[in-house]
């Protein structure tokens with residue numbers, strides 16, 4: 415019997431317990447994909463902040479530094495560091511410190527700050543820190559709003575065509591060598607555009623429903639697919655497909671605030687799963 419060690423992914427995000435976002439989806443997805451997720455919560459929320467009322471919040475200040483130091487003392491190999499919702503400058507510094515501590519790790523930054531043209535509550539002043547973190551990443555995964563905020567550009571009005579989508583992703587290379595922008599409105603489609611070693615546009619039929627946490631689901635599947643050795647374009651295609659399938663598997667009459675019903679589909683992500 416030959417053993418192959420699972421890739422270890424240090425995931426620095428909040429833990430929103432109910433509502434299917436952040437570490438609550440990232441852990442299961444990466445584990446299903448054959449990785450070992452090391453979940454480092456920056457804060458604990460009873461729910462996400464997107465439509466389930468006022469969550470109970472427990473900040474984890476000071477915890478992250480201790481956890482990084484502990485992992486360093488154990489000498490564990492970290493193959494990838496994947497960061498998301500970082501609600502304070504302290505959390506942004508924690509992510510930068512992890513990057514410094516494991517320079518060989520693949521550094522994936524999902525600059526969770528904003529959507530639909532607006533910052534999430536309390537994220538307005540986190541832009542400079544997020545721009546700095548993106549500059550030290552290998553790959554960034556902004557949605558359209560976050561991409562425009564990172565680039566300090568106006569949001570495009572209306573639909574994008576393929577060349578505008580590619581150009582937007584390409585401009586992000588000024589910040590980071592590889593970028594995938596999600597949520598690009600292209601007629602009947604919602605598209606992702608990638609730039610880096612390869613440039614591509616991936617389209618999926620547009621649905622009239624939008625759910626919190628789908629960005630986390632997308633980024634987790636994409637990261638797991640990259641760690642399996644896929645090219646960025648193939649990983650993006652797999653992630654967009656999984657999110658579309660999870661939306662399709664969610665009862666359209668259920669409250670969107672509780673997220674997509676991805677759990678029964680996790681088997682499709684396992685190595686050899688379908």
Ligand code: PXL
Pocket residue numbers: 428430435436459461462463464499526534626627628629630
């Ligand atoms: O999925 C992004 C996210 C993460 N964490 C919290 C959030 C959100 C989006 O609303 O509120 C706490």
